[in-house]
Amino acid sequence: MSGALLEGILEHMAIVSIAVLISSVLGIIMGIIAYWVRFLDSVILWVSEVLQTIPSLALLALLMIIFGLGDITMIVGLVLYALLPIVSNTYTGLKNVSPHLKDAARGMGMSKMQRLFKVEIPLSFPLIFSGIKIALVNSLSVAVMGVLIGANGLGTIIYRGIQSRNMMNILMGAIPVVIMALVFDFGMSKIEKKLIKRTK
């Protein structure tokens, strides 16, 4: 049993990490585009907001039609679902960098790219990081639903427990999810505090 549990935890983590990684890259790029291209910002923010308001079950069902059963569908679903906090935190962070600092950077002769990478992203990184944290913690629980679309992870153990009315099994699947969420939330909040120090 403990072998299955360990496997479940690892699969769960793997699916969530891959999804959040992809979502971070996509989300940060979308946030930057929204920040740079004025007329696109409302569109991009709207899309990521709408994605999140779709009930996760419905979203997964829709994706299943396209991608079939399995881990890939779950990852795609998580990516879409995790986008909002990352996009909106990136956008807000970049937008809220002090106008004086932006002015100074421009006045010193930094190009748009140099301003982004040397000033704007470093200064908004704590907020971007906090978006990634929210995405990660949310995804850990959403990923439990993977079992319904044939993906691996802790959902499988919980589902088996439900079917066999075995409380032990349900808890064995659920508790690691809660612990992982708490650990990540705590650890990443700590890092976030450290990051903020260097941007004020």
Added chain:
Amino acid sequence: MIKFQNVSKCYGHTAILKNISFDIKQGEFVVLIGPSGCGKTTTLKTINRLIEPDNGKIFIDGKDITKANPVELRRTIGYVIQQIGLFPNMTVEQNISIVPKLLKYPKQKCQEIVQDLLALVDMPYEENAHKYPTELSGGQQQRIGVLRALAASPPIILMDEPFGALDPITRDSLQEEIKRIQKKLKKTIVFVTHDMDEALRLADTIIFMNNGKIVQMASPEEMLQNPADSIIKSFLGKHMDNGNGVPKLFAEDFMKTKVFKVPRTSRTLECIKLMSSKDVNSLVVLNDDDTYLGTVSIEDIKALGKPGKEIAELVTNDVITVSRKEGAQIAFDKLLSSKSNYVIVLNDNQTVAGLITRTSMAKALGEALWGEVL
């Protein structure tokens, strides 16, 4: 060096700059002054193309700046803003070497630049280079802001109310530093302020703006003698005698703010060392709360001092003091009738603001008669 030709700028239907033309010579210290919203910042920002004018042309060294790539242009013009604008994620060293790095100077050169510049403002490299901006005082931060603008040796430096947020004492010393640096490095500086004291103290030429137009462009002396408009008179305020056109000047207008001070608890030997290293023959001695106690001269120490004794025992009160708002004439009279060759200028709270020596008096009189003398 910098030439404005009929420059105009509108936001919507409001004209912010109305047909501005002027010339700034190489090595000139030009101060833009005027009431809030008159267009000083806008004028300044057109020079490094942070703002593009709607009409008119701006030339630097005879070249139309719209023909240059704006990013490259800005790397050749230093820029200092009121809010200081140091990047909080970078150390002092990284902040100062931004433009040299953008220009791809080798690492070694960047570090040399930082060392030289920090030495220029008496902030030792080892102690300061690796600090973050939040670990510095406001005055130190703005010093770094100025150094950052100097880093790639741009011939032109733009400064937008750089000392506006600083306390008066820090501002005094930074003004003196920037003037010294400007003369030493022969920079052309365009400096925005709304403080007439600052303008009179720093400028070779003052450009007075109101409502997007230039009201008067003149040397400080000429502006004092012939202010072109009542609004300029109101800005000159205390510097004018009731309308008869003779400038009213105060002790503070002539004082040197670089004064060598020691606490009353210093030892005789330290004082002698300081005197010989700074090449002065007397020091100002302060009480524990930084108020003025008296002075001590090298003769007294040599005649009466024992090694290791506290300096407080040797302090004398022969030197005359005046308040910084004392009329210049009274201060001069006191100086001329005094045995010592300087008078001490005190702030209202009895701390030391500066001193007037016979040389600084002579220089001030010379400037009043013949304009700037070096």
